[in-house]
Amino acid sequence: MCGIIGYIGHRDALSVVIDGLKRLEYRGYDSAGVAFIEDGSVKTVRSAGRISRLEAILVESGRNAKTFSGAVIGHTRWATHGGPSEKNAHPHKSGHIVLVHNGIIENYQSLKKKLKEKGFEFASETDTEVICHLINFHSKDLSLSLEDAVRAAVAELKGAYALAIMHESEPEKIIGVKKDSPLVLGVGEGEFFISSDASAFIAHTNKALFLEDGEMVVINPEGFNVIRIAQGEPVANKKPCALPFSQGMAEKGGHKHFMLKEIHEQPRAVADTIRGRLSPGAENVNLEEFGLTGKDLEDIRKVIIVACGTSWHAGLAGKYMIEQMARVPVEVDIASEFRYREPVLKGDELFIAITQSGETADTLAALKLARKSGLKTLAITNVIGSAAAREAESVFFTRGGPEIGVASTKTFMTQMAGLYILAMAIARSRDAITPDEFKNYAQDLMELPSKIENILDRKSDMEKMAHGYFKKEHFLFLGRGMDYPVALEGALKLKEISYIHAEGYPAGEMKHGPIALIDEEMPALFLLPSKSALKEKILSNMEEVRSRSARILLVTDAEDMELGEMSNSIFIAPASNRFLGAALMAVPLQLLAYYIGVLRGCDVDQPRNLAKSVTVE
Numbered sequence: 014m015c016g017i018i019g020y021i022g023h024r025d026a027l028s029v030v031i032d033g034l035k036r037l038e039y040r041g042y043d044s045a046g047v048a049f050i051e052d053g054s055v056k057t058v059r060s061a062g063r064i065s066r067l068e069a070i071l072v073e074s075g076r077n078a079k080t081f082s083g084a085v086i087g088h089t090r091w092a093t094h095g096g097p098s099e100k101n102a103h104p105h106k107s108g109h110i111v112l113v114h115n116g117i118i119e120n121y122q123s124l125k126k127k128l129k130e131k132g133f134e135f136a137s138e139t140d141t142e143v144i145c146h147l148i149n150f151h152s153k154d155l156s157l158s159l160e161d162a163v164r165a166a167v168a169e170l171k172g173a174y175a176l177a178i179m180h181e182s183e184p185e186k187i188i189g190v191k192k193d194s195p196l197v198l199g200v201g202e203g204e205f206f207i208s209s210d211a212s213a214f215i216a217h218t219n220k221a222l223f224l225e226d227g228e229m230v231v232i233n234p235e236g237f238n239v240i241r242i243a244q245g246e247p248v249a250n251k252k253p254c255a256l257p258f259s260q261g262m263a264e265k266g267g268h269k270h271f272m273l274k275e276i277h278e279q280p281r282a283v284a285d286t287i288r289g290r291l292s293p294g295a296e297n298v299n300l301e302e303f304g305l306t307g308k309d310l311e312d313i314r315k316v317i318i319v320a321c322g323t324s325w326h327a328g329l330a331g332k333y334m335i336e337q338m339a340r341v342p343v344e345v346d347i348a349s350e351f352r353y354r355e356p357v358l359k360g361d362e363l364f365i366a367i368t369q370s371g372e373t374a375d376t377l378a379a380l381k382l383a384r385k386s387g388l389k390t391l392a393i394t395n396v397i398g399s400a401a402a403r404e405a406e407s408v409f410f411t412r413g414g415p416e417i418g419v420a421s422t423k424t425f426m427t428q429m430a431g432l433y434i435l436a437m438a439i440a441r442s443r444d445a446i447t448p449d450e451f452k453n454y455a456q457d458l459m460e461l462p463s464k465i466e467n468i469l470d471r472k473s474d475m476e477k478m479a480h481g482y483f484k485k486e487h488f489l490f491l492g493r494g495m496d497y498p499v500a501l502e503g504a505l506k507l508k509e510i511s512y513i514h515a516e517g518y519p520a521g522e523m524k525h526g527p528i529a530l531i532d533e534e535m536p537a538l539f540l541l542p543s544k545s546a547l548k549e550k551i552l553s554n555m556e557e558v559r560s561r562s563a564r565i566l567l568v569t570d571a572e573d574m575e576l577g578e579m580s581n582s583i584f585i586a587p588a589s590n591r592f593l594g595a596a597l598m599a600v601p602l603q604l605l606a607y608y609i610g611v612l613r614g615c616d617v618d619q620p621r622n623l624a625k626s627v628t629v630e
């Protein structure tokens with residue numbers, strides 16, 4: 014996820030854009046840049062690192078002392094294609110055209126090949142540069158107007174994009190384009206902003222107009238026109254509205270906390286994780302992007318997964334997915350234990366390090382040991398350019414965008430999606446699943462974002478549930494099969510956000526000790542997928558607990574009167590296959606932890622004693 018901004022108006026455009034980029038920095042901060050018209054030509058200033066570095070370069074070049082009255086656009090980057098560097102930083106230029114982009118272009122490789130054949134040269138590894146050359150191709154070779162060249166170029170793009178585009182010969186015009194990435198127009202007094210979100214301009218105006226997919230907006234000092242891209246016709250009745258939130262809330266997308274915002278980002282994050290890896294109707298995963306081949310996957314004798322915290326829970330779930338889909342044995346280790354247990358490594362295993370930050374010391378140390386022992390290594394990480402991404406031979410980027418809240422939420426969901434895709438790829442490469450089974454698994458995954466939305470639409474049910482339990486000091490989370498790692502994740506969320514002592518257990522383990530803890534002060538939350546082969550056993554586990562006067566919370570996917578009568582509180586999640594059904598159940602657990610933490614007055618974004626990335630052992 015990146016941050017884009019453009020400005021046209023009566024203020025010093027460059028300082029307005031730099032200030033806006035600082036307010037967008039939580040969206041991505043590995044490089045930044047601005048574009049403006051200076052002495053009649055379009056110029057860009059870009060740098061790796063944070064916006065303060067870009068600011069220093071502008072001061073060094075004396076531009077901070079200049080007033081730029083024409084249009085200016087800016088970008089702060091969260092790398093998805095091409096590492097964090099000056100050459101990959103936006104804005105990107107092609108001839109007289111310059112633009113910034115937030116999103117992912119799925120078909121950029123084929124477009125890049127076509128443009129190279131037409132003589133275009135590429136200076137970066139990004140998908141964004143393709144868009145720039147494509148607009149240039151349409152405007153220069155086909156002598157179209159900028160608006161029509163943009164429309165023609167966008168018609169060839171597949172993927173997600175929010176764009177702000179300028180042309181040297183029209184210094185007081187910005188074109189904004191939106192599809193599957195957010196883009197909002199800020200309307201001030203005689204000034205206009207175009208941005209990824211309102212936090213960039215809320216200090217100047219709270220009047221905003223949200224563009225819809227397939228719309229573009231042409232902005233100049235006199236006003237703006239919203240156009241439907243496909244038809245090239247104006248969109249009637251597009252009026253700005255007054256935004257009901259403050260600057261602080263704007264950075265959180267209108268949510269009270271980053272954690273809640275990131276819980277809500279899960280549909281988009283999962284869609285981005287899938288994008289380009291699985292196309293509808295495909296019979297296999299697009300592997301080369303993450304440096305693996307079908308042969309690599311065919312030859313694997315065993316998979317070893319190593320991680321910490323939430324990432325370890327995702328790894329445990331990955332074990333069920335890979336073993337049940339691909340019939341390949343999987344070992345899962347907590348990273349801080351792995352290298353000290355003197356593991357027996359034969360060299361024909363696939364070693365997977367799962368780490369959102371890509372910087373967790375224990376996970377990195379395990380990854381280095383695996384590499385030294387000759388194992389094939391894959392990192393599943395969210396950060397391009399991270400140590401794990403550089404250390405592993407192959408990398409699967411989860412594309413979740415920055416996760417500011419210390420508690421991992423969209424990280425878990427995108428890691429689950431990534432492991433699911435990997436399990437499908439391993440299974441297909443060994444014919445452990447048929448093409449039809451592959452297509453069914455792929456279809457189930459494509460439906461995951463909307464099923465997460467369904468849960469989020471009913472978040473108030475979880476808020477109500479939280480009111481019934483926020484004073485408790487102990488909690489049990491119980492599940493079987495793949496719901497067991499999800500139970501562990503639910504317990505971790507609750508303990509790290511609300512400081513309640515919470516434990517996750519396999520439900521079948523209760524009678525081997527933990528049931529001694531049960532009394533009316535120990536709520537027990539059960540995860541129960543209706544189609545589970547273990548349903549009857551889970552029901553008897555619930556009965557064991559209920560008969561000792563504990564309060565039962567139930568997250569299930571079935572409207573079943575009997576289940577309602579057995580539990581004090583119930584939430585019905587959408588059903589899916591046994592793997593994604595378990596992943597979905599994590600969302601109500603995230604919401605339960607969030608609302609209980611808020612009710613207990615905890616700092617849910619920065620819980621005590623914790624850090625977002627544990628870079629020490």
Ligand code: AGP
Pocket residue numbers: 321322323324367368369370371372373376419420421422505509625626627
């Ligand atoms: C979970 O909510 C925590 N943020 C923590 O357990 C985290 O998952 C763990 O530190 C691993 O971090 P990583 O994924 O960046 O390696």
